[in-house]
Each structure stands twice: as C-alpha cells, then as structure tokens.
Amino acid sequence: MDQIVNSLAVGCTYLLIALGFNLIFGVQRIVNLAYGEIFMVAAYAAAWSARAAPGQVALIISSAIIAAAAAGLSVYLCAIKPLGEVTNVNSPRHLSVIVSTIGFSIVLQNAAILKFGAYPQRFPRFLGDSVIASTVWMMIGAVCILFAVHMALRHTRAGLRLRAIADNPELALCTGIRTDHDKLLAVIFSSALAGVAALLICQQIGVVSPFIGSLYGFKALVVVIVGGLGNMRGAAFVALVLGSAEVATTVWLGSNYRDGVAFALLIGVLIFRNRRFHLGQLR
Amino acid sequence: MLQVDNLKVAYNGAAVINGVSLHINYDESVALIGPNGAGKTTIGRAIAGLVPYQGQIQLMMSGGTTSLKHLAAWAIARSGIVYISESTSIYESLSVADNLLVACAVLSTARAAKSVMLTNLYAHFPFLRDRSEQRAGTLSGGQKKLLAIARGLFLIQCLKTLSLEHPGSVGAPLFPLLILDEPSHGLSPQALDTVRQALRDLNVAFLLIEQMARFALNICRRAYVLRNGVVVMSDFSEAVCENALLRSYLGLSADRASTLWTKS
Numbered sequence: 106m107d108q109i110v111n112s113l114a115v116g117c118t119y120l121l122i123a124l125g126f127n128l129i130f131g132v133q134r135i136v137n138l139a140y141g142e143i144f145m146v147a148a149y150a151a152a153w154s155a156r157a158a159p160g161q162v163a164l165i166i167s168s169a170i171i172a173a174a175a176a177g178l179s180v181y182l183c184a185i186k187p188l189g190e191v192t193n194v195n196s197p198r199h200l201s202v203i204v205s206t207i208g209f210s211i212v213l214q215n216a217a218i219l220k221f222g223a224y225p226q227r228f229p230r231f232l233g234d235s236v237i238a239s240t241v242w243m244m245i246g247a248v249c250i251l252f253a254v255h256m257a258l259r260h261t262r263a264g265l266r267l268r269a270i271a272d273n274p275e276l277a278l279c280t281g282i283r284t285d286h287d288k289l290l291a292v293i294f295s296s297a298l299a300g301v302a303a304l305l306i307c308q309q310i311g312v313v314s315p316f317i318g319s320l321y322g323f324k325a326l327v328v329v330i331v332g333g334l335g336n337m338r339g340a341a342f343v344a345l346v347l348g349s350a351e352v353a354t355t356v357w358l359g360s361n362y363r364d365g366v367a368f369a370l371l372i373g374v375l376i377f378r379n380r381r382f383h384l385g386q387l388r
Numbered sequence: 389m390l391q392v393d394n395l396k397v398a399y400n401g402a403a404v405i406n407g408v409s410l411h412i413n414y415d416e417s418v419a420l421i422g423p424n425g426a427g428k429t430t431i432g433r434a435i436a437g438l439v440p441y442q443g444q445i446q447l448m449m450s451g452g453t454t455s456l457k458h459l460a461a462w463a464i465a466r467s468g469i470v471y472i473s474e475s476t477s478i479y480e481s482l483s484v485a486d487n488l489l490v491a492c493a494v495l496s497t498a499r500a501a502k503s504v505m506l507t508n509l510y511a512h513f514p515f516l517r518d519r520s521e522q523r524a525g526t527l528s529g530g531q532k533k534l535l536a537i538a539r540g541l542f543l544i545q546c547l548k549t550l551s552l553e554h555p556g557s558v559g560a561p562l563f564p565l566l567i568l569d570e571p572s573h574g575l576s577p578q579a580l581d582t583v584r585q586a587l588r589d590l591n592v593a594f595l596l597i598e599q600m601a602r603f604a605l606n607i608c609r610r611a612y613v614l615r616n617g618v619v620v621m622s623d624f625s626e627a628v629c630e631n632a633l634l635r636s637y638l639g640l641s642a643d644r645a646s647t648l649w650t651k652s
Contacts (some may be wrong), residue, residue, distance in 0.1 A: 265486060265493040272479040279436055279473075281465035281494045281541060 116348025117247035118306045119176055122325040123332070123340045124254055125298030131271040131335030132291040135199070139180045142213040143296050147173035147303035148313040149221060155229040161236045162231055170300040176213070177296020181289070184209040185267040210319065217315035223253065225314035228307040239309045246305040250298065251341055258337070267291055271335060320364075327367040331366020331374045346370075389413045390435070390469070390563060395443040397430050404430050405444070406617040412565060412595055414639040417587075419596045419604035419625065422614035428597045429474065431614070432567045435595075436471030437461035449561045468495070468547050468564040474573060480525035484516055487524050487535060491543040495550050505545045512586040513538050528572045537583055540566050544592055566594040567578035572603050605629055 126140050150172030155165050184205040185302055232242040258264040266287050270277045277284050306321070307313050328347060332339030350366045390412045397405040405427045412418045412586055418536065420428050432439045438461055443458045456464055467470075479487050488509070510517040514533055519527065524535060546563045551562045571583060584607050587594055598604035605611055605625040613621040613628060621628060 262493040265482075265490055268486070269479055269490045269493070272481045273476060275438065276473075276477060276479065277460075277490075278461040279438070279465050279471050280490050280539075281462050281479075283462050283488070284461075347455060 108356060110240070112349035112352040113345065114309070115270060115351055116345035117263065118302075118309070118321065118327050118335060118349055119324050120341055120344035121243075121247050121250065121302035121305060122321050123344055124250060124337065125295035125300040125302065126322075126325045127329050127332075127335060127337060128254065128267075129295040130300065130329065132267050133168060133288055134274075135186075135202050135206075136326070137180065137185065137206050138185070138203060138326070139184065139210040139213065139323065140295075140325070141301060141318035141320070142210040143173050143176045143180065143318075144299040144303045144321060145217060145313075145315060145318030146176040147300035148215060148317060149306065151304055152226060152228050152313050155231060159229070160231075165229075166183050166301075166304060167229055169304045170297045173298075173300030173303065174293050175295045177231070177299065178289075180206065181208050181292045197227045206357060210322070212317060214315050221315065224314060225312040228311055228313045230308050230311060232308050236309075239311075243305045243309040246301070250301060254298070255337060262288060262356050263287070324367050327371045331371055355356050389448050390565060391444070391446045391448050392431070392435065393444040395431065395434060395441055395445065397434055397441045402497070404617055405434070405441070406561050407545050408614070408619055410612050410622065411469045411620065413592060414563065415521065415591065415593050416610070417594050417608040419598060419601075419608035419611040420614060421598050421628075422609055423603045424599065425616075426614040427617040428614055431571055431593070432471055432569050432597050433473075435464075435469060435567060437464040438471070447561055447563050449563070451561060454561055461646065465543070466547065468544055468562045469567065469609065470543055470565070470645070471534050471567040472540045472569060472571075474569040478524045478527075478532050478539065480523070482524055484487065484524050484535060485520040485529070487539050488516070489505070491539070491546045494543075495546050501549045501553075505542065505549065508545070508590070509542055509586075510537055512582060530576060530579055533571065533573075533575050534579060537566075537571065537586070540568075541586060541590055541592060543592065564592050564611075567597065568593050568594055569597045571596070572598060572600040585644055592648070 125289070126137070129135065129137050129140065147169040151165050151169035154161070154168040158164050185202055188201050188205060200356070230239045233239045253374060258268060266282050267290075269282060270284050270287055271281065274284060296354070307317075324347070328340050328343045330342035333349075347367055347370060350370065352365050354362050354366050392410045395405050396403065396409045404643060407432060410418075410420075410431075420431060422428055430439060433439045435445055435456070437456060441457075447454045447456065454467075456467075456469075457616075460465075479490065482490070488506065489502075511599065515531060516535065516538055519531075524532065527535060530614060537632060544566065547562060566587070572580060575583070580603065593652055596604050596608055605628060611621075611623065611625050611628045612619050623631075
C-alpha cells in the first residue's frame with residue numbers, strides 16, 4: 106500500500122512538470138530544455154520568500170509563479186525568439202534552439218550555484234507539516250492542474266486558438282490568429298505551470314538545490330517523448346507508469362538504479378515501437 | 389477593389405511571378421487559370437501575406453487605399469481575405485465544429501449571431517452538422533475540402549457581422565474575398581455545385597485558382613490566364629473560352645492539336 110501511494114506521488118511530480126513542457130512544445134514545436142531551470146528558479150523564489158515572510162502562503166505561491174513566468178519569458182526572448190520561427194522539428198533551426206536552451210539552462214543553473222551555493226537547502230513545508238500531508242497536497246494539486254489545463258484547452262477561446270496553432274501554424278495565421286501573441290501567452294502560461302509544479306514538488310521533498318531543474322527536466326522530457334509530444338493524456342499516463350517503475354526499482358534493485366529507469370524506458374519505447382514524434386495534437 | 393500591381397515573387401532567387409497585375413472588384417468572381425507551374429498558387433499566397441514579394445497589393449475602398457504589403461497574414465485574414473490552400477486547409481486534430489469555431493475564438497462574435505450563422509452554413513453543408521463532433525482528420529478527402537471552404541465562409545460571415553455591429557473593430561477595411569486554390573481537385577461535380585451555391589447565397593466574392601479551366605470559366609465572370617509567371621490573357625470568361633489558341637492550350641477543345649497549329 107505504501108509503495109502504491111509512493112508510486113502515485115512520484116508519478117505526480119513528473120506529471121506536474123511534463124504538463125507545462127508539453128504545452129510549450131505543442132504550441133511552439135520547440136523542445137525547451139531550459140524548462141527544468143524555470144522550475145528551479147521558481148523553487149528558489151518560493152524558498153526565499155518563505156524565509157523572508159514565513160507563513161504567508163499567498164505570497165509564497167505568487168512569488169513562485171511570477172518568478173517562473175519571468176524566467177520563462179526571458180528564456181523565450183533571449184534563447185528562442187532571436188533564432189527565428191521554428192515550424193517543424195525537422196528544420197535545422199530546431200537544433201539551434203535545443204543548443205541555445207541548453208546553454209541558457211547552464212547559465213541559470215550556475216547563477217543559482219553562485220547565489221545560493223551548490224548544497225541543497227531546506228524548503229518549507231508550507232502546506233502541511235508531515236510527509237503525508239504534503240504528499241496529499243501535491244497529489245491533489247497535480248490532479249487539479251491536469252484537470253484545469255484540460256478544461257482551459259478544451260473550453261476557452263484562448264485554448265481553442267492554442268490548439269489551432271499547435272495543429273497548423275500557417276493555417277492559424279490565415280484564420281486571423283495573432284500567433285506571435287498567442288505563443289507568448291503559451292510561454293507565460295506554461296512557465297507559470299512550472300512555478301506551481303515547483304511549489305507542490307518542493308514542499309513535498311522538502312529541499313531545493315540548483316540541480317533539481319535538470320533532474321526533473323530530463324525526466325519530464327522522457328515522459329513527454331514517450332507519451333507523445335503535445336499529448337496531455339499520454340503524458341499523464343506515462344508519468345504514472347514511470348513513477349511506479351521507479352518505485353518498483355528502488356524496492357527491488359535499490360535506489361542506485363532508480364534514475365536509469367526513465368532512460369531505459371525511453372530507449373525501449375523508441376526502439377521497440379519505432380515511434381515517430383507525435384506532433385500537433387495538443388489534447 | 390483588390391488591386392495587384394506588377395507583382396514579382398522569387399523563391400531562392402528563381403523568379404516565379406514576373407510582374408503580374410490584376411484586380412478583383414467587390415462581390416466579383418474571378419478565375420485564375422493556367423497550367424502547372426504557372427504561378428497561380430504563389431499569387432494566392434502573396435495576396436494572403438504568406439510569401440514576400442515585390443510590387444504592390446492594395447485594397448482600394450471608398451474610404452481610402454490600404455497596402456497589404458506591410459500587414460501580417462493574420463491582419464489580412466481579418467480584413468476578410470481568406471486563403472484556402474489546396475492541401476492543408478483544415479485543422480486535422482480538431483473536431484469539425486471546432487474547425488469552424490476557431491473563427492469565433494479570434495473574434496468576439498456575439499453568441500446569438502454565431503448560432504444563426506452556423507445554422508446558415510449547415511443548411512448548405514448538412515454533413516458538417518452530422519459530423520460536428522468527429523475529428524476533422526477522419527473525414528474523407530472531399531469532405532475535408534468542403535470543410536475547408538465552409539471554414540473560410542464562416543470566418544468571412546463572422547467578420548461581416550462583427551463589422552456591422554462594431555464598425556472599425558476589425559482594424560483593416562473589410563473586403564470579403566475567398567481565395568480558393570484548386571477546389572475542383574478531389575471534389576465531385578455535385579459537391580462543386582454545393583460550393584457554387586453556397587458562394588452565391590452567402591454573397592462572397594472569390595478568386596478561383598484552377599487548372600480545370602472549364603469549371604472555372606463556367607462559374608466566374610472574368611478570368612486571367614497565367615503562364616510562366618505572366619498574365620497572357622485577361623478578359624470576360626466567354627471571351628477567354630472563345631479564344632481558340634487558349635482553348636487548345638487549356639484543353640477545352642476536342643481537336644486541340646489541329647487548332648493549336650492552325651492558329652499559330
């Protein structure tokens with residue numbers, strides 16, 4: 106029973122990060138590898154404001170979301186937009202975006218090391234004191250956000266525009282959609298999601314370090330690729346499978362093997378299903 | 389009217405359009421015909437703002453002249469000039485209804501007006517109502533084509549009502565024009581009739597880009613004949629039909645070879 110709850114909890118952490126990652130990919134067709142660092146920046150912003158004003162939950166939440174949105178926007182404006190429009194994953198520009206976002210993530214990571222040190226710091230459990238309470242909060246949050254993102258994409262005008270852009274960017278232009286504005290909207294929204302994910306995950310694990318971004322970022326990348334790029338339901342399913350697989354590995358083989366599971370899963374899926382990236386299905 | 393002046397387009401230095409001039413009046417139907425590679429599609433894409441070009445494309449209205457050259461493609465679409473490309477003009481992963489309603493996600497059309505317009509559209513294309521929840525990608529080739537045209541008509545209807553309700557809210561002056569790229573490709577004669585009827589009833593001007601000269605000349609008032617990036621003839625459709633050389637070259641005549649040689 107414990108292990109089932111554990112698997113769900115780990116799965117939820119990946120789900121939380123994969124959601125925003127997926128959204129940004131679906132709309133922009135860009136693999137933004139600095140996404141994990143946006144998450145890390147938000148976590149430090151929350152930890153910092155929790156120390157500055159203990160107990161102010163609203164302040165902690167808003168500071169994380171604002172910091173994430175600002176970090177996401179700066180990644181977009183500095184490392185993605187100047188490289189020009191990317192319309193599909195086969196264009197050579199797509200590779201330059203991958204390299205430039207990796208570069209930007211290294212800059213952000215080292216900035217965090219300079220400012221806060223390389224060692225993990227305590228992150229306040231501002232939602233619930235015990236491990237159980239914080240885990241429950243995280244799971245509730247993950248489910249709520251999954252539902253909210255789904256509803257926003259399905260039932261709002263902006264959601265329909267984003268789905269249209271994800272499906273066919275040129276046609277979206279010909280339908281009168283200001284794709285440049287809406288892409289910016291998607292950047293802000295998905296970065297804000299990284300902020301929420303940072304809050305929920307860090308209050309559960311109770312620490313924050315400059316390296317959580319790359320750890321969770323790469324796991325999210327696996328979830329998104331295996332689940333189908335841009336496919337929310339697929340990502341949710343794979344996140345839970347990966348969580349269970351990691352917990353099972355920890356129990357049976359020991360925690361040393363845990364982080365290899367995700368990548369074994371990725372390689373296995375890519376080899377055996379010979380699956381191309383599923384594009385343009387923001388669902 | 390829409391005035392195209394001395395349009396020149398080149399892809400990677402290779403000239404495709406070498407100085408084309410044409411015009412389309414408000415509420416007029418014009419055909420742009422010619423063989424493969426003549427540059428028909430490129431002209432359509434230039435008007436829609438999808439390819440860079442030299443020369444001028446202007447909207448000349450009673451209120452003044454607006455150059456489309458510096459407008460983004462989305463702004464041109466919002467002025468009512470809706471380009472429907474030959475291949476990918478629907479959102480495959482969206483439902484049929486969502487394909488139409490994207491127009492409403494762009495514009496704040498009133499809910500009441502929206503349902504009236506949808507009913508109007510469904511009257512012409514009943515299968516869209518039956519399949520409204522189906523993913524557009526699962527439609528047949530011909531149905532996709534019809535959906536693309538219906539989508540364009542719906543956007544134009546939305547723009548028209550919006551500019552009636554709130555004049556000036558759209559930005560650019562309104563010039564409802566559907567640019568249809570090869571609608572005959574993949575459509576049955578019956579479906580083509582449906583399209584023709586819908587265009588007439590909804591009172592939308594159109595520029596028909598076609599290889600099927602017979603079909604195009606049949607439903608358009610005027611025609612431009614394009615060859616190797618230049619207009620080789622422009623006249624009323626009857627006159628274009630009567631020109632024997634062009635008839636042979638466009639394949640309208642049974643004894644094409646003989647007429648071609650006697651005329652030249």
